Amino acid sequence: MSVQRPLPVIAVDGPSGVGKGTLCSQLAQSLGWHLLDSGAIYRALALQVINDDLVDADETTWVNAANQLDLRFVVTDNGNTEIYLADNNVTAQLRSEQCAKVASLVAPVAAVRQALLHRQQAFLKPPGLVADGRDMGTVVFKNAPLKLFLTASPTIRAERRHKQLQNSGVNVKIRDLLKDIEARDARDSSRRVAPLVPALDAITIDTGEMSIEQVFEYVMSLVNKTISQ
Numbered sequence: 001m002s003v004q005r006p007l008p009v010i011a012v013d014g015p016s017g018v019g020k021g022t023l024c025s026q027l028a029q030s031l032g033w034h035l036l037d038s039g040a041i042y043r044a045l046a047l048q049v050i051n052d053d054l055v056d057a058d059e060t061t062w063v064n065a066a067n068q069l070d071l072r073f074v075v076t077d078n079g080n081t082e083i084y085l086a087d088n089n090v091t092a093q094l095r096s097e098q099c100a101k102v103a104s105l106v107a108p109v110a111a112v113r114q115a116l117l118h119r120q121q122a123f124l125k126p127p128g129l130v131a132d133g134r135d136m137g138t139v140v141f142k143n144a145p146l147k148l149f150l151t152a153s154p155t156i157r158a159e160r161r162h163k164q165l166q167n168s169g170v171n172v173k174i175r176d177l178l179k180d181i182e183a184r185d186a187r188d189s190s191r192r193v194a195p196l197v198p199a200l201d202a203i204t205i206d207t208g209e210m211s212i213e214q215v216f217e218y219v220m221s222l223v224n225k226t227i228s229q
Helices: 020-031 038-051 059-067 097-106 110-121 136-140 154-167 174-190 212-226
Strands: 009-013 034-037 071-075 081-085 129-133 146-151 203-206
Touching: 009 020, 009 136, 020 034, 020 129, 020 212, 034 038, 038 059, 038 071, 038 081, 038 097, 038 110, 038 129, 059 110, 097 174, 110 136, 129 136, 136 146, 146 212, 154 174, 203 212
Parallel strands: 009 129, 009 146, 034 129, 146 203
Antiparallel strands: 071 081
16 A cells, blocks of 8 residues: 655745745756745735736735736746736736835735635645745645745845845845835734744744855755655
């Protein structure tokens, strides 16, 4: 009698600017697993809310928008993921500060999170999944065999974001970025529904003084110890 093992999940949580996206992309590519960028789902909803002029609408309207979200993820030949909202490639738009701000408004709404929960869980397919978010280990994939929580100081994260925006040709004051990051951290960690906190069995990694390569190598050592290939 054979016992079917559950599909493996690596849940990676933490605030913005700690390197979750880069790490998760590297892990998914190295392991040949699927990748879930849960933040992109919330930012896609935020973009829909912005496009439909619903930023100041009530929560019921946001939930309806979440239930009707026409969203597709397409993996290109070079391994990148493109995001389509109603057949429009919105990958670049989702990186805007406006999307991030509106996403932080709709994300704390319990009914919105419930509407998007199953859409996130549907990403779990063979051979496995790397899940990037803020409540992957505490809510979406509670039984993940490996849970990570990445962190770094707000100052370091603001510096990273400033450099990223400058490289994209966007001029913004670093003190404004720091103020936004601290405000968002406060909202995310204090919200009643799925607050941004490490899972009890998560391994916390401070990426502030680590290179991308060092973080990846350390996490791969954890993967090899925790999840048999």
